[in-house]
Amino acid sequence: MRDVAVIGVGMNKWGELWEKSLRDIFVEAALLAMDDASVDHIDSLYVGSMTPGLFIGQEHLGSLLADYLGQCPIPAARVESACASGGLAVRMGWMDVALGVSDIVLVGGVEKMLDVDGGAATYALATAADQEWECYNGATFPGLYAMIANAYQAKHNIPFDKFRKQLAQVAVKNHANGLLNPNAQFQSKVTPEQVMTSTMVADPLRLLDCSPITDGAAAAILCPLEMARAKFKKHSPVVIAASGAATDTLSLAHREDIAYLKATEVAAQHAYKMANMKPADIDFAEVHDCFTIAEICVIEALGFFEVGKGGDATLEGATALDGAKPINSSGGLKSKGHPVGATGVAQVVEVAHQLRGEAGKRQLQKARIGLTQNMGGSGGSTVVHIFKAV
Amino acid sequence: MMSSITARYWREIPQRYRGEASKSKKTGKTYFPPRLVEPKNGNRQFEPVKLDYEGNLITYTVIRVAPAGFEDQGAYALGIVELPGGARITAQIADCPLSDVKIGMKVRVVFRKIRDEGHEGIHCYGYKVVPA
Secondary structure, X not given: OOOEEEEEEEEOOOEOOOOOOHHHHHHHHHHHHHHHHOOOOOOEEEEXXXXXXXXXXXXXXXXXXXXXXXXXXXXXXXXXXXXXXHHHHHHHHHHHHHOOOOOOEEEEEEEEOOXXXXXXXHHHHHOOOOOOXXXXXXXXXXXXXXXXXXHHHHHHOOOHHHHHHHHHHHHHHHHHHHOOOOOOOOXXXXXXXXXXXXXXXXXXXXXXHEOOOOEEEEEEEEEEHHHXXXXXXXXOOEEEEEEEEEEOOOOHHHOOOOOOOXXXXXXHHHHHHHHOOOHHHOOEEEOOOOEHHHHHHHHHHOOOOOXXXXXXXXXXXXXXXXXXXXXXXXOXXXXXXXXXXXXXXXXXXXXXXXXXXXXXXXXXXXXXXXXXXXXXXXXXXXXXXXXXXX | OOXXXXXXXXXXXXXXXXXXXXXXOOOOOEEOOOOOOOOOOOOOOEXXXXXXOXXXXXXXXXXOOOOOOOHHXXXXXXXXXXXXXXXXXXXXXXXXXXXXXXXXXXXXXXXXXXXXXXXXXXXXXXXEEEEO
């Protein structure tokens, strides 16, 4: 297998992009990444998108986006794993380059979620859960994560008031980080009190515990590390040290432990083994905080904090920009926005910027090894990548 | 909200109306809905069984923002219930004040209307749980 480098990344400001179409926002991000890498052609394209068919009535994205990017007749594929579609697209592109099939690959992600109303968007997102045995009986995504939250609180016997503050702190921290990210959907500070008094969505999760609905795209250019060193010297190369992916039961009910994200642990363990690293070697991470409870469970499953202690670590500031293990310096899904298929690729954009020392006001002091964790559904799939500045 | 596909609704009647499940001949564990392969051991030998209808609530939430088709049901409790044999179901918790719902409570599976579908208001049935 060849070592694979990230030689260019790109994303635009995310949000409610009424005036732009899916193909517009994707091509804009893809061109930014190609310009960042100084390439004018690509050999193949992988685009993560959860459900363009339900959001805009359009499938067959591989051809559509290769065409509008001016790259036909390259091979192109849409990759889907619900909210982890972007991360899985990165993994497909990494495999393509590592195996020597293609040299220059564009991995992207896109979702245009605001062309439909809130009810239709909620329905589209819920197709990532089990339609027949969860959604039929009235489950929603906030509801599934709320059940994870209540199971977690009970399992670890955390007093509710303390648990509520731990959840709130995830949102407070990620909004504070997003305030420093010009591409974030929300450029707004929130206080613990605002989070804890926002509208209840599914007990105990409130509106400000939830990531928003977003239009957005992101892209990255991959090539063999040797080629990056010989031909693409604009940036110091960022190497993909490892890729790990795993699945778990689609239905939350069928997990052995409802309060634990096993697929995240398994994907991370594969990645640590491939990179010959351990959790302590990771300087910072971008993780899938679709709901505040998700970030707490994820940082435990990644091995950063003891199981049951992720909330305490968050309250103590360990995951803040100046903490021992900064999490979601970009603002995370919570503040940067969550255009589902694009999220996993935007995590790579942030990690590359941090590793290259180009993260502006949110630049981390210690940023040599970064990890991304992108998760589908209520935890039924997870993709983890580890990146290293070389 | 896409309406249920007629064949899909009809196909799931044995589970939704009668709790038909499958029991592994290898481990004795009950699976709901029935499966063709048992996770982890590859067993394909099952016998049909009916769900044992009394179990424990292992987690829950109160859905305050209801999805399409459930808007008129206001806030409702939704939980995961573990039944004897190890089968777990996701179901609404009915006939119980929301403030009385607690993890660990004993519940019983009952046949109920789940929602009315589409402009015609066709009744869709299935299971909910109530305090045992």
